[in-house]
Amino acid sequence: MYRKKGIIYGLGITVLVIILFIFLPNIYNNKSFLFNLMLYMTLAEGLNIIYGFTGYLPFGYVGFFGAGAYSAALAILFLHLPPLVAVLVGGLGAFLIGIIFIPLLKLSGAYFAIANLAASQALYYIVANPNLEKITQGPYGISLANSYNPQVSYYVMLSILAFSMITVIFIKFSDYGLALLSIKEDRVSASLAGINVPRERSIAWGLSSFIAGLSGGVYAWYIAVFYPTTVFSLEISVFVIVFVLFGGIGTLVGPLIGSLVLYSFYNFIGISAPQYFQLSYGLLIIIFALFIPNGVLSIFEKRGIHVP
Protein backbone atom coordinates (compact mmCIF):
# COMPACT_ATOMS: atom_id res chain seq x y z
CA MET A 1 0.00 0.00 0.00
CA TYR A 2 2.80 2.38 1.03
CA ARG A 3 4.66 1.50 -2.15
CA LYS A 4 1.65 1.97 -4.43
CA LYS A 5 0.99 5.35 -2.84
CA GLY A 6 4.65 6.33 -3.19
CA ILE A 7 4.73 5.37 -6.87
CA ILE A 8 1.50 7.29 -7.57
CA TYR A 9 2.76 10.41 -5.75
CA GLY A 10 6.14 10.10 -7.45
CA LEU A 11 4.66 9.79 -10.91
CA GLY A 12 2.34 12.71 -10.12
CA ILE A 13 5.35 14.85 -9.20
CA THR A 14 7.09 13.77 -12.42
CA VAL A 15 4.08 14.84 -14.51
CA LEU A 16 3.99 18.15 -12.65
CA VAL A 17 7.69 18.75 -13.36
CA ILE A 18 7.18 17.93 -17.05
CA ILE A 19 4.24 20.35 -17.33
CA LEU A 20 6.21 23.06 -15.50
CA PHE A 21 9.21 22.83 -17.83
CA ILE A 22 6.98 22.76 -20.90
CA PHE A 23 5.24 25.99 -19.92
CA LEU A 24 8.01 27.83 -18.06
CA PRO A 25 9.72 29.11 -21.27
CA ASN A 26 6.49 31.01 -22.02
CA ILE A 27 6.74 33.05 -18.83
CA TYR A 28 10.52 33.07 -18.22
CA ASN A 29 12.60 33.59 -21.30
CA ASN A 30 16.02 32.58 -19.93
CA LYS A 31 15.88 29.18 -21.56
CA SER A 32 19.55 28.53 -20.90
CA PHE A 33 18.88 28.77 -17.15
CA LEU A 34 15.93 26.39 -17.45
CA PHE A 35 17.99 23.92 -19.49
CA ASN A 36 20.83 23.96 -16.99
CA LEU A 37 18.37 23.60 -14.13
CA MET A 38 16.93 20.47 -15.75
CA LEU A 39 20.47 19.25 -16.41
CA TYR A 40 21.47 19.62 -12.75
CA MET A 41 18.21 18.04 -11.58
CA THR A 42 18.89 15.05 -13.83
CA LEU A 43 22.51 14.71 -12.70
CA ALA A 44 21.37 15.05 -9.08
CA GLU A 45 18.83 12.22 -9.54
CA GLY A 46 21.50 10.14 -11.29
CA LEU A 47 24.02 10.65 -8.49
CA ASN A 48 21.24 9.97 -6.00
CA ILE A 49 20.90 6.43 -7.39
CA ILE A 50 24.45 5.48 -6.51
CA TYR A 51 25.04 7.76 -3.50
CA GLY A 52 21.56 8.01 -1.98
CA PHE A 53 20.75 4.32 -2.21
CA THR A 54 24.13 2.55 -1.89
CA GLY A 55 26.26 5.13 -0.06
CA TYR A 56 29.05 5.30 -2.66
CA LEU A 57 29.95 8.98 -3.10
CA PRO A 58 31.37 9.43 -6.61
CA PHE A 59 33.42 12.64 -6.53
CA GLY A 60 34.35 11.93 -10.13
CA TYR A 61 30.72 11.71 -11.29
CA VAL A 62 31.49 14.39 -13.85
CA GLY A 63 33.65 11.80 -15.66
CA PHE A 64 30.46 10.08 -16.87
CA PHE A 65 29.00 13.42 -17.91
CA GLY A 66 32.12 14.27 -19.92
CA ALA A 67 32.29 10.76 -21.40
CA GLY A 68 28.65 11.13 -22.48
CA ALA A 69 29.29 14.54 -24.04
CA TYR A 70 32.30 13.29 -26.00
CA SER A 71 30.69 9.97 -27.00
CA ALA A 72 27.67 11.83 -28.40
CA ALA A 73 29.78 14.48 -30.12
CA LEU A 74 32.09 11.92 -31.74
CA ALA A 75 29.07 9.88 -32.86
CA ILE A 76 27.74 12.98 -34.63
CA LEU A 77 31.09 13.99 -36.12
CA PHE A 78 32.45 10.62 -37.22
CA LEU A 79 29.41 8.34 -37.54
CA HIS A 80 27.09 11.13 -38.73
CA LEU A 81 24.36 9.85 -36.44
CA PRO A 82 21.30 12.00 -35.83
CA PRO A 83 21.72 13.96 -32.56
CA LEU A 84 18.90 12.09 -30.87
CA VAL A 85 20.64 8.76 -31.47
CA ALA A 86 23.98 10.33 -30.54
CA VAL A 87 22.55 11.28 -27.13
CA LEU A 88 21.78 7.60 -26.59
CA VAL A 89 25.34 6.78 -27.67
CA GLY A 90 26.46 9.31 -25.03
CA GLY A 91 24.54 7.34 -22.40
CA LEU A 92 26.01 4.06 -23.60
CA GLY A 93 29.54 5.54 -23.73
CA ALA A 94 29.28 6.58 -20.10
CA PHE A 95 27.74 3.22 -19.22
CA LEU A 96 30.75 1.50 -20.78
CA ILE A 97 33.09 3.70 -18.74
CA GLY A 98 30.99 2.77 -15.72
CA ILE A 99 31.58 -0.93 -16.44
CA ILE A 100 35.33 -0.30 -16.74
CA PHE A 101 35.24 1.51 -13.37
CA ILE A 102 33.28 -1.27 -11.59
CA PRO A 103 36.41 -2.51 -9.72
CA LEU A 104 36.40 0.84 -7.88
CA LEU A 105 33.27 -0.34 -6.05
CA LYS A 106 35.46 -2.74 -4.09
CA LEU A 107 36.71 0.34 -2.26
CA SER A 108 34.55 2.25 0.18
CA GLY A 109 34.22 5.62 1.86
CA ALA A 110 36.89 8.22 1.16
CA TYR A 111 39.02 5.68 -0.76
CA PHE A 112 36.25 5.16 -3.28
CA ALA A 113 35.58 8.91 -3.58
CA ILE A 114 39.26 9.69 -4.21
CA ALA A 115 39.78 6.80 -6.64
CA ASN A 116 36.69 7.81 -8.58
CA LEU A 117 37.92 11.41 -8.69
CA ALA A 118 41.29 10.24 -10.01
CA ALA A 119 39.59 8.04 -12.61
CA SER A 120 37.51 10.95 -13.92
CA GLN A 121 40.64 13.11 -14.11
CA ALA A 122 42.36 10.35 -16.07
CA LEU A 123 39.47 10.46 -18.55
CA TYR A 124 39.89 14.22 -18.84
CA TYR A 125 43.61 13.92 -19.57
CA ILE A 126 42.98 11.25 -22.20
CA VAL A 127 40.34 13.34 -23.97
CA ALA A 128 42.34 16.57 -23.70
CA ASN A 129 45.58 14.97 -24.91
CA PRO A 130 46.82 17.00 -27.93
CA ASN A 131 48.17 13.76 -29.44
CA LEU A 132 44.57 12.61 -29.86
CA GLU A 133 43.60 15.76 -31.73
CA LYS A 134 42.49 13.78 -34.76
CA ILE A 135 39.94 11.90 -32.67
CA THR A 136 38.89 14.07 -29.72
CA GLN A 137 40.30 17.34 -31.04
CA GLY A 138 42.34 17.43 -27.84
CA PRO A 139 42.17 20.58 -25.74
CA TYR A 140 40.85 22.63 -28.66
CA GLY A 141 37.26 21.65 -28.16
CA ILE A 142 34.50 20.28 -30.33
CA SER A 143 32.04 22.11 -32.51
CA LEU A 144 28.64 20.64 -33.36
CA ALA A 145 27.42 23.84 -35.00
CA ASN A 146 25.71 21.90 -37.80
CA SER A 147 23.57 20.00 -35.33
CA TYR A 148 22.74 23.00 -33.11
CA ASN A 149 19.08 22.86 -32.14
CA PRO A 150 18.30 24.37 -28.73
CA GLN A 151 14.53 23.89 -29.13
CA VAL A 152 14.55 20.12 -29.63
CA SER A 153 17.46 19.49 -27.26
CA TYR A 154 15.51 21.36 -24.53
CA TYR A 155 12.70 18.80 -24.74
CA VAL A 156 15.13 15.89 -24.98
CA MET A 157 16.70 17.16 -21.74
CA LEU A 158 13.23 17.24 -20.20
CA SER A 159 12.61 13.65 -21.31
CA ILE A 160 15.88 12.54 -19.71
CA LEU A 161 14.93 14.33 -16.49
CA ALA A 162 11.61 12.47 -16.51
CA PHE A 163 13.45 9.19 -17.17
CA SER A 164 15.81 9.80 -14.25
CA MET A 165 12.88 10.61 -11.94
CA ILE A 166 10.95 7.50 -12.97
CA THR A 167 14.09 5.39 -12.41
CA VAL A 168 14.45 6.80 -8.89
CA ILE A 169 10.75 6.20 -8.16
CA PHE A 170 10.93 2.56 -9.15
CA ILE A 171 14.14 2.03 -7.18
CA LYS A 172 12.80 3.78 -4.10
CA PHE A 173 9.55 1.85 -3.98
CA SER A 174 10.82 -1.62 -4.91
CA ASP A 175 12.57 -4.57 -3.31
CA TYR A 176 15.60 -3.64 -5.41
CA GLY A 177 15.68 -0.28 -3.59
CA LEU A 178 15.55 -2.13 -0.27
CA ALA A 179 18.49 -4.26 -1.40
CA LEU A 180 20.49 -1.14 -2.31
CA LEU A 181 19.67 0.49 1.04
CA SER A 182 20.80 -2.72 2.75
CA ILE A 183 24.13 -2.48 0.93
CA LYS A 184 24.40 1.13 2.06
CA GLU A 185 23.77 0.17 5.69
CA ASP A 186 26.07 -2.85 5.96
CA ARG A 187 27.49 -4.95 3.15
CA VAL A 188 28.02 -8.05 5.30
CA SER A 189 24.46 -7.94 6.62
CA ALA A 190 23.17 -7.34 3.10
CA SER A 191 25.07 -10.36 1.85
CA LEU A 192 23.60 -12.47 4.65
CA ALA A 193 20.16 -11.35 3.55
CA GLY A 194 20.98 -13.19 0.32
CA ILE A 195 21.81 -10.06 -1.68
CA ASN A 196 24.44 -10.44 -4.38
CA VAL A 197 26.14 -7.19 -3.35
CA PRO A 198 28.57 -6.82 -6.30
CA ARG A 199 25.80 -7.46 -8.84
CA GLU A 200 23.15 -5.17 -7.36
CA ARG A 201 25.49 -2.24 -6.72
CA SER A 202 26.93 -2.61 -10.25
CA ILE A 203 23.43 -2.30 -11.71
CA ALA A 204 22.90 0.91 -9.71
CA TRP A 205 26.31 2.16 -10.82
CA GLY A 206 25.44 1.40 -14.45
CA LEU A 207 22.10 3.22 -14.24
CA SER A 208 23.75 6.19 -12.56
CA SER A 209 26.50 6.41 -15.21
CA PHE A 210 23.97 5.97 -18.05
CA ILE A 211 21.89 8.91 -16.81
CA ALA A 212 25.00 11.11 -16.49
CA GLY A 213 26.05 10.06 -20.01
CA LEU A 214 22.64 10.90 -21.49
CA SER A 215 22.85 14.30 -19.77
CA GLY A 216 26.34 14.86 -21.17
CA GLY A 217 25.16 13.90 -24.64
CA VAL A 218 22.23 16.28 -24.69
CA TYR A 219 24.35 19.02 -23.13
CA ALA A 220 26.89 18.66 -25.96
CA TRP A 221 24.05 18.95 -28.48
CA TYR A 222 22.52 21.94 -26.69
CA ILE A 223 25.63 24.09 -26.38
CA ALA A 224 27.20 22.80 -29.64
CA VAL A 225 30.70 24.11 -28.83
CA PHE A 226 32.59 22.84 -25.79
CA TYR A 227 36.02 21.96 -24.43
CA PRO A 228 37.30 19.15 -22.20
CA THR A 229 37.51 21.69 -19.37
CA THR A 230 33.79 22.43 -19.81
CA VAL A 231 32.46 18.89 -19.52
CA PHE A 232 35.05 17.42 -17.14
CA SER A 233 34.97 20.36 -14.71
CA LEU A 234 35.08 19.13 -11.12
CA GLU A 235 32.77 22.02 -10.27
CA ILE A 236 29.97 19.97 -11.85
CA SER A 237 30.59 17.03 -9.50
CA VAL A 238 30.77 19.32 -6.48
CA PHE A 239 27.58 21.17 -7.43
CA VAL A 240 25.63 17.97 -7.98
CA ILE A 241 26.80 16.44 -4.68
CA VAL A 242 25.91 19.61 -2.77
CA PHE A 243 22.49 19.81 -4.48
CA VAL A 244 21.67 16.22 -3.51
CA LEU A 245 22.88 16.67 0.07
CA PHE A 246 20.98 19.93 0.43
CA GLY A 247 17.69 18.45 -0.72
CA GLY A 248 17.97 15.05 0.93
CA ILE A 249 19.61 11.86 -0.29
CA GLY A 250 17.65 8.76 -1.18
CA THR A 251 14.53 10.72 -2.05
CA LEU A 252 12.90 11.73 -5.33
CA VAL A 253 12.10 15.31 -4.44
CA GLY A 254 15.29 16.17 -2.50
CA PRO A 255 17.62 16.40 -5.52
CA LEU A 256 15.00 18.51 -7.35
CA ILE A 257 14.66 20.96 -4.46
CA GLY A 258 18.42 21.08 -3.92
CA SER A 259 19.04 21.87 -7.59
CA LEU A 260 16.21 24.41 -7.79
CA VAL A 261 17.19 26.38 -4.67
CA LEU A 262 20.97 26.27 -4.95
CA TYR A 263 21.26 26.61 -8.72
CA SER A 264 18.86 29.57 -8.64
CA PHE A 265 20.85 31.09 -5.80
CA TYR A 266 24.08 30.45 -7.71
CA ASN A 267 22.70 32.29 -10.72
CA PHE A 268 21.23 35.13 -8.70
CA ILE A 269 24.42 35.82 -6.72
CA GLY A 270 26.66 35.05 -9.70
CA ILE A 271 24.97 37.81 -11.70
CA SER A 272 24.04 40.40 -9.07
CA ALA A 273 27.12 40.21 -6.81
CA PRO A 274 29.73 37.86 -8.35
CA GLN A 275 32.44 39.14 -5.99
CA TYR A 276 30.51 37.71 -3.03
CA PHE A 277 29.51 34.48 -4.74
CA GLN A 278 31.98 32.07 -3.16
CA LEU A 279 31.63 33.67 0.28
CA SER A 280 27.83 33.60 0.33
CA TYR A 281 27.59 30.16 -1.27
CA GLY A 282 30.06 28.72 1.20
CA LEU A 283 28.23 30.29 4.13
CA LEU A 284 24.91 28.91 2.95
CA ILE A 285 26.33 25.41 2.68
CA ILE A 286 27.93 25.65 6.16
CA ILE A 287 24.63 26.83 7.68
CA PHE A 288 22.72 23.97 6.12
CA ALA A 289 25.38 21.40 7.00
CA LEU A 290 25.18 22.56 10.63
CA PHE A 291 21.43 22.86 11.04
CA ILE A 292 19.87 20.42 8.57
CA PRO A 293 22.63 17.91 7.78
CA ASN A 294 20.13 15.39 6.41
CA GLY A 295 18.71 17.80 3.87
CA VAL A 296 15.67 19.99 3.59
CA LEU A 297 13.26 17.05 3.37
CA SER A 298 14.36 15.82 6.80
CA ILE A 299 12.46 18.80 8.27
CA PHE A 300 9.22 17.32 6.90
CA GLU A 301 10.18 13.76 7.88
CA LYS A 302 10.67 14.87 11.49
CA ARG A 303 7.11 16.20 11.47
CA GLY A 304 5.79 12.90 10.16
CA ILE A 305 5.24 14.19 6.62
CA HIS A 306 6.63 11.65 4.16
CA VAL A 307 7.82 13.25 0.95
CA PRO A 308 8.77 10.73 -1.75
Place this chain on the structure above:
Amino acid sequence: MSHNRNGVILKVEGLVKKFGNFRALDGVSLEVEEGKIIGLAGPNGSGKTTFINVVSGVYKSNGGRVIFNGEDITNIDSYKIVRKGINRTFQIPKPLLGLTVEENIRVAAVYGAKDKRKVKERIEYSLSTIGLEGFRFKKAESLTSTQQKLLGLGRALATNPKLLLVDEIAAGLTQKELKMIANMLLGLKEKGVTLIVVEHLMGFLDMITDEVVIMNAGKEIFRGLIREASNNEEVIRVFLGG
Protein backbone atom coordinates in the same frame (compact mmCIF):
# COMPACT_ATOMS: atom_id res chain seq x y z
CA MET B 1 21.31 -33.17 -6.59
CA SER B 2 22.45 -32.48 -3.08
CA HIS B 3 21.91 -35.09 -0.40
CA ASN B 4 22.93 -35.69 3.19
CA ARG B 5 24.34 -39.06 4.08
CA ASN B 6 23.26 -40.66 7.37
CA GLY B 7 21.34 -37.50 8.35
CA VAL B 8 24.50 -35.40 8.46
CA ILE B 9 23.57 -31.89 7.33
CA LEU B 10 26.96 -30.25 7.89
CA LYS B 11 30.35 -31.88 7.59
CA VAL B 12 33.46 -29.82 8.24
CA GLU B 13 36.85 -31.39 7.45
CA GLY B 14 40.16 -29.97 8.70
CA LEU B 15 39.05 -26.34 8.55
CA VAL B 16 41.91 -23.85 8.80
CA LYS B 17 41.67 -20.08 9.13
CA LYS B 18 44.81 -17.99 9.57
CA PHE B 19 45.15 -14.31 10.46
CA GLY B 20 48.78 -13.66 9.59
CA ASN B 21 50.70 -16.35 11.49
CA PHE B 22 47.87 -16.92 13.99
CA ARG B 23 45.80 -20.03 13.31
CA ALA B 24 42.31 -19.12 14.56
CA LEU B 25 41.03 -22.47 13.26
CA ASP B 26 43.62 -25.21 13.30
CA GLY B 27 42.12 -28.14 11.42
CA VAL B 28 38.63 -28.27 12.93
CA SER B 29 36.49 -31.23 11.89
CA LEU B 30 32.85 -31.50 12.85
CA GLU B 31 29.74 -33.37 11.80
CA VAL B 32 26.29 -32.09 12.64
CA GLU B 33 23.23 -34.29 12.33
CA GLU B 34 20.04 -32.88 10.91
CA GLY B 35 17.51 -31.63 13.45
CA LYS B 36 19.99 -31.36 16.35
CA ILE B 37 21.08 -28.40 18.43
CA ILE B 38 24.84 -28.40 18.91
CA GLY B 39 26.44 -26.04 21.42
CA LEU B 40 29.84 -24.59 20.61
CA ALA B 41 31.72 -23.39 23.68
CA GLY B 42 35.26 -22.49 24.65
CA PRO B 43 37.33 -19.66 26.09
CA ASN B 44 37.75 -16.31 24.31
CA GLY B 45 39.86 -16.68 21.20
CA SER B 46 39.21 -20.41 20.87
CA GLY B 47 37.83 -19.96 17.35
CA LYS B 48 34.06 -20.33 17.89
CA THR B 49 32.98 -17.17 16.08
CA THR B 50 35.66 -17.65 13.43
CA PHE B 51 34.15 -21.09 12.78
CA ILE B 52 30.73 -19.48 12.20
CA ASN B 53 32.27 -16.76 10.04
CA VAL B 54 33.97 -19.31 7.79
CA VAL B 55 30.97 -21.65 7.50
CA SER B 56 28.68 -18.70 6.67
CA GLY B 57 31.10 -17.35 4.07
CA VAL B 58 31.92 -14.11 5.87
CA TYR B 59 35.58 -15.24 6.01
CA LYS B 60 37.38 -17.38 3.43
CA SER B 61 39.20 -20.39 4.84
CA ASN B 62 42.86 -21.24 4.27
CA GLY B 63 42.29 -24.97 4.17
CA GLY B 64 39.79 -27.73 4.75
CA ARG B 65 36.29 -28.30 3.40
CA VAL B 66 32.74 -27.39 4.35
CA ILE B 67 30.12 -29.81 3.06
CA PHE B 68 26.46 -28.83 3.44
CA ASN B 69 23.76 -31.31 2.48
CA GLY B 70 26.37 -33.29 0.56
CA GLU B 71 27.54 -30.26 -1.43
CA ASP B 72 30.97 -28.64 -1.12
CA ILE B 73 30.32 -24.99 -0.21
CA THR B 74 33.87 -24.12 0.88
CA ASN B 75 34.70 -20.45 0.29
CA ILE B 76 31.68 -19.64 -1.83
CA ASP B 77 30.09 -16.20 -1.39
CA SER B 78 27.91 -15.76 1.67
CA TYR B 79 24.81 -14.78 -0.33
CA LYS B 80 25.01 -18.12 -2.16
CA ILE B 81 25.45 -19.97 1.15
CA VAL B 82 22.36 -18.19 2.48
CA ARG B 83 20.34 -19.25 -0.57
CA LYS B 84 21.50 -22.86 -0.05
CA GLY B 85 19.97 -22.84 3.43
CA ILE B 86 22.56 -21.67 5.98
CA ASN B 87 22.19 -18.41 7.88
CA ARG B 88 23.57 -16.92 11.06
CA THR B 89 23.12 -14.24 13.69
CA PHE B 90 25.80 -11.95 15.12
CA GLN B 91 26.96 -11.53 18.70
CA ILE B 92 26.71 -7.76 18.23
CA PRO B 93 23.49 -7.40 16.28
CA LYS B 94 23.88 -5.97 12.78
CA PRO B 95 20.36 -4.97 11.74
CA LEU B 96 19.93 -2.48 8.91
CA LEU B 97 19.33 0.44 11.25
CA GLY B 98 17.76 2.85 8.77
CA LEU B 99 15.14 0.32 7.65
CA THR B 100 11.99 -0.65 9.49
CA VAL B 101 11.67 -4.03 11.19
CA GLU B 102 9.46 -5.31 8.38
CA GLU B 103 11.81 -3.99 5.67
CA ASN B 104 14.74 -5.71 7.41
CA ILE B 105 12.87 -9.00 7.24
CA ARG B 106 11.35 -8.40 3.81
CA VAL B 107 14.67 -7.88 2.06
CA ALA B 108 15.95 -11.17 3.51
CA ALA B 109 12.73 -12.97 2.56
CA VAL B 110 12.90 -11.69 -1.03
CA TYR B 111 16.60 -12.18 -1.71
CA GLY B 112 17.68 -14.88 0.71
CA ALA B 113 15.26 -17.75 0.18
CA LYS B 114 15.67 -20.25 -2.63
CA ASP B 115 11.91 -20.38 -3.05
CA LYS B 116 10.85 -16.90 -4.18
CA ARG B 117 7.16 -17.61 -3.51
CA LYS B 118 5.33 -17.05 -0.26
CA VAL B 119 7.39 -13.99 0.68
CA LYS B 120 4.51 -12.54 2.67
CA GLU B 121 4.00 -15.76 4.64
CA ARG B 122 7.70 -15.94 5.50
CA ILE B 123 7.69 -12.33 6.69
CA GLU B 124 4.71 -13.00 8.96
CA TYR B 125 6.24 -16.27 10.19
CA SER B 126 9.51 -14.53 11.08
CA LEU B 127 7.76 -11.62 12.78
CA SER B 128 5.53 -13.89 14.85
CA THR B 129 8.42 -16.22 15.78
CA ILE B 130 10.49 -13.35 17.17
CA GLY B 131 7.45 -11.59 18.63
CA LEU B 132 8.05 -8.24 16.97
CA GLU B 133 4.77 -7.98 15.01
CA GLY B 134 3.88 -4.84 16.95
CA PHE B 135 7.14 -3.17 15.94
CA ARG B 136 7.00 -3.86 12.19
CA PHE B 137 6.89 -0.17 11.19
CA LYS B 138 9.52 0.95 13.72
CA LYS B 139 13.02 1.72 12.49
CA ALA B 140 15.52 -0.90 13.63
CA GLU B 141 17.63 1.86 15.23
CA SER B 142 14.81 2.53 17.72
CA LEU B 143 14.82 -1.06 19.05
CA THR B 144 16.47 -2.18 22.28
CA SER B 145 19.57 -4.34 22.08
CA THR B 146 17.54 -7.49 22.85
CA GLN B 147 14.98 -6.61 20.18
CA GLN B 148 17.82 -6.04 17.70
CA LYS B 149 19.11 -9.53 18.51
CA LEU B 150 15.64 -10.92 17.88
CA LEU B 151 15.48 -9.00 14.61
CA GLY B 152 18.78 -10.57 13.57
CA LEU B 153 17.20 -13.96 14.25
CA GLY B 154 14.07 -12.95 12.32
CA ARG B 155 16.14 -11.84 9.32
CA ALA B 156 17.91 -15.18 9.30
CA LEU B 157 14.60 -17.08 9.59
CA ALA B 158 13.12 -15.15 6.69
CA THR B 159 15.66 -16.82 4.40
CA ASN B 160 14.20 -20.22 5.33
CA PRO B 161 17.41 -21.75 6.74
CA LYS B 162 17.90 -25.47 7.26
CA LEU B 163 20.97 -24.74 9.39
CA LEU B 164 21.08 -21.74 11.70
CA LEU B 165 24.33 -20.55 13.30
CA VAL B 166 23.58 -18.53 16.44
CA ASP B 167 26.43 -16.44 17.82
CA GLU B 168 26.25 -15.60 21.55
CA ILE B 169 22.63 -14.56 21.53
CA ALA B 170 22.34 -14.98 25.32
CA ALA B 171 25.00 -12.43 26.27
CA GLY B 172 23.57 -9.65 28.43
CA LEU B 173 20.03 -11.05 28.61
CA THR B 174 17.90 -11.33 31.76
CA GLN B 175 16.77 -14.77 33.03
CA LYS B 176 13.30 -14.15 31.59
CA GLU B 177 14.74 -13.24 28.20
CA LEU B 178 17.04 -16.27 28.29
CA LYS B 179 14.07 -18.57 28.80
CA MET B 180 12.17 -16.86 26.01
CA ILE B 181 15.10 -17.26 23.57
CA ALA B 182 15.69 -20.85 24.66
CA ASN B 183 12.03 -21.70 23.95
CA MET B 184 12.29 -19.93 20.61
CA LEU B 185 15.35 -21.98 19.57
CA LEU B 186 13.74 -25.22 20.78
CA GLY B 187 10.66 -24.28 18.74
CA LEU B 188 12.84 -23.92 15.66
CA LYS B 189 14.34 -27.35 16.31
CA GLU B 190 10.83 -28.80 16.41
CA LYS B 191 10.20 -27.25 13.01
CA GLY B 192 13.21 -29.11 11.62
CA VAL B 193 15.87 -26.40 11.76
CA THR B 194 19.34 -27.60 12.76
CA LEU B 195 21.19 -25.20 15.06
CA ILE B 196 24.79 -24.56 16.08
CA VAL B 197 24.75 -22.26 19.07
CA VAL B 198 27.96 -20.49 20.12
CA GLU B 199 27.70 -19.56 23.75
CA HIS B 200 29.67 -18.81 26.91
CA LEU B 201 26.74 -19.45 29.22
CA MET B 202 26.86 -23.21 29.88
CA GLY B 203 23.54 -23.04 31.74
CA PHE B 204 21.88 -21.73 28.61
CA LEU B 205 23.47 -24.44 26.48
CA ASP B 206 22.27 -27.04 29.00
CA MET B 207 18.69 -25.83 28.44
CA ILE B 208 18.71 -26.34 24.68
CA THR B 209 21.53 -28.50 23.28
CA ASP B 210 21.70 -32.17 22.37
CA GLU B 211 25.50 -32.11 22.47
CA VAL B 212 28.29 -29.62 23.01
CA VAL B 213 31.59 -29.17 21.26
CA ILE B 214 34.32 -27.48 23.29
CA MET B 215 37.03 -25.68 21.37
CA ASN B 216 40.42 -24.39 22.42
CA ALA B 217 43.12 -22.71 20.34
CA GLY B 218 41.32 -23.39 17.08
CA LYS B 219 40.77 -27.10 17.76
CA GLU B 220 37.96 -29.32 19.04
CA ILE B 221 38.94 -30.74 22.44
CA PHE B 222 35.67 -32.33 23.49
CA ARG B 223 32.36 -33.48 22.08
CA GLY B 224 29.57 -35.00 24.08
CA LEU B 225 26.88 -34.27 26.62
CA ILE B 226 27.29 -31.08 28.57
CA ARG B 227 27.37 -32.85 31.95
CA GLU B 228 30.20 -35.06 30.68
CA ALA B 229 32.14 -31.96 29.69
CA SER B 230 32.26 -30.78 33.29
CA ASN B 231 34.10 -34.01 34.23
CA ASN B 232 36.55 -33.89 31.34
CA GLU B 233 40.09 -33.10 32.48
CA GLU B 234 41.12 -31.15 29.41
CA VAL B 235 37.95 -29.07 29.49
CA ILE B 236 38.55 -28.28 33.17
CA ARG B 237 42.17 -27.36 32.43
CA VAL B 238 41.16 -25.05 29.57
CA PHE B 239 38.42 -23.29 31.51
CA LEU B 240 40.08 -23.15 34.92
CA GLY B 241 43.74 -23.12 33.92
CA GLY B 242 46.55 -25.18 35.44
